[in-house]
Amino acid sequence: MRVFDTMISIRQRKGIQTTEISEDYTAQEENVKLENKLPSSCTNRRLWTILSFTTGGTVALCIGLLTSVYLATLHENDLWFSNIKEVEREISFRTECGLYYSYYKQMLQAPTLMQGFRGLIYDNKTESMRTINLLQRMNIYQEVFLSILYRVLPIQKYIEPVYFYIYTLFGLQAIYVTALYITSWLLSGTWLSGLLAAFWYVTNRIDTTRVEFTIPLRENWALPFFAIQIAAITYFLRPNLQPLSQRLTLLAIFISTFLFSLTWQFNQFMMLMQALVLFILDSLDMLPAVKKNLKTGSFLNRLGKLLLHLFVVLCLTLFLNNIIKKILNLKSDEHIFKFLKAKFGCGATRDFDANLYLCEEAFGLLPFNTFERLSDTLLFYAYIFVLSITVVAALAVAFHNLSDSANQQSMYKMGKYTIGLKPETAYNLIHTILFGLLALSTMRMKYLWTSHMCVFASFGLCSPEIWELLLKLIHLYNPKRICIMRYSIPILILLYLCYKFWPGMMDELSELREFYDPDTVELMNWINSNTPGKAVFAGSMQLLAGVKLCTGRTLTNHPHYEDNSLRERTKAVYQIYAKRAPEEVHALLRSFGTDYVILEDSICYERRHRRGCRLRDLLDVANGHVMDGPGENDPDLKLAGHPRFCEEIKRNLPPYTAYFTRVFQNKTFHVYKLSRNK
Secondary structure (H helix, E strand, O other): OHHHHHHHHHHHHHHHHHHHHHHHHHHHHHHHHHHHHHHHHHHHHHHHHHHHHHHHHHHHHHHHHHHHHHHHHHHHHHHOOOOOOHHHHHHOOOOHHHHHHHHHHHHHHOOOHHHHHHHHHOEOOOOOOOOEOHHHHOOOHHHHHHHHHHHHOOOOOOOOHHHHHHHHHHHHHHHHHHHHHHHHHHHHOOHHHHHHHHHHHHHOHHHHOOOOOOOOOHHHHHHHHHHHHHHHHHHHOOOOOOHHHHHHHHHHHHHHHHHHHHHOOOHHHHHHHHHHHHHHHHHOOOOOOOOOOOOOOOHHHHHHHHHHHHHHHHHHHHHHHHHHHHHHOOOOOHHHHHHHHHHOOOOOOOOHHHHHHHOOHHHOOOOOHHHHHHHHOOHHHHHHHHHHHHHHHHHHHHHHHHHOOOOOOOEEEEOOEEEEOOHHHHHHHHHHHHHHHHHHHOHHHHHHHHHHHHHHHHHHHHOHHHHHHHHHHOOOOOHHHHHHHHHHHHHHHHHHHHHHHHHHHHHHHHOOOOOOOHHHHHHHHHHHHHOOOOOEEEOOHHHHHHHHHHHOOEEOOOOOOOOHHHHHHHHHHHHHHOOOOHHHHHHHHHOOOOOEEEEEHHHHOOOOOOOOOOHHHHHHHHHOEOOOOOOOOOOOOEOOOOOOHHHHHHHOOHHHHOOEEEEEEOOOEEEEEEOOOO
């Protein structure tokens, strides 16, 4: 029996071996057939990849350039910029934009570059009776760089300085849109996604950019580099990058971050948000391993460690921030923290600087009509759709990662389906959530969010992973359906955008207007013709930036508010709109070397803001005085002992004429010369 069993066993083994040999032989035959077909297949695939990449890259460059030309044309049509006088062009750079452009003009007018540098490093015209290093105080490296280029390159005969400046900014918009396009392309795997992102950026222009009417603003310099940084980080987080690709990508991240930090004074807050994004992703194990710190123990154990880690990092950050500020005596951003403290309900404040920000619409909550405009282009609906799906996936993966560190990272098993979340997708998800919260709380920061909304929404609609997850959740998964959805829906949206917004865009391009501000032009011409070159002017921050640009006169204060002593000086100068005695105002202005003071009716009789937010109200409250007009006042506020200075001085009464002499007047401005013998 044993022999019989053994024989059967051997036969069975032989049969198995025979079968295996037969199967192996068949497989080898199939492989030979595939190998014969493979070169053609690989060649076709390689050619298709090259064709797609070339087409997508060409479309990216074209759409970026077209956006740049579109915005430049809108700027030209709105102001008739090519036909107005130079002083009108300069006045069109409102508020702080005029201040920044003035340094570009200053560098061009300097006899030599070295003298221009010296004038910026030892500047005594931006703030009277003070010598400051503008390169240290302000983010004007870009103006310095452009002025050097303009002087060095042989282009003076072909392009005016102002056009060289503004075309550079519009050129950066081309880079910006291209970077958004590439980020969406990297996330989705198709350049159709990038095209949709670019179309959304343009059709939502009111909410994605304000470059055409605030050209020199720091964010218009910085955001293109910020978009490049996001694109580079998105690519860097891809798995299995070659060493050379890693090094080049890291170089791109470093350069873009460096340029972004140089060009915007608010860069530290953006970098903090970026660091927070990476910290969250690492803590939830959604990035390729950096370390294995909190990834041990049960779910509750790991969750507790994570919360403790977050608490320790937050406390350490605040502690180091305060210690460094005290050691170095840094007070440049304390007004921001005062503003944030008051904004988020930590009690009412009478601090002038904090209230100045709180009362500005740009620093208020994001208006609801923003979502109406974004919905009109279908962007908001698409964004919420993609955000909802990716948040569900992220929560599932995060729960899985915290529950079980032994299984594959960022993968969650749901029945027979597996939910995954790529690191680059997770990065952009947390990024858009954090910057969305920032935009909702502070309207001025919406441009960080809305441009990324275009990227995120377009990526989701073109992403096979998003459609796969959705179809699996509703039990309709099919590879063909995924292909149909990811291409048909974006194409339909593109057709809708073209049909609905193309006529309006053509109307915008054909609508011609002209710059018109005769009162300000008259004021600037009078200052140039009737005041000494070394005269010192006081007034509102916004107007004085124009005075600096158009006339080159010395200022008492200006709109670059990131300096504690300047904020104190501005509050003192603004007493011209408070209820103060003429001798007090005169003494304050003369302490800064003021020769002339400019009063504006639009501020003195302001109606734009509600009661309590008018500049005169902020000054009254800060001075402990009762506000004008009907309405409640805090019980400890008292009646002022003097009438409002900006109103009373116009009556030419002896107490005022003894200190101030009116030397210019039009419908908007009143200029008074200060007496020196008092």
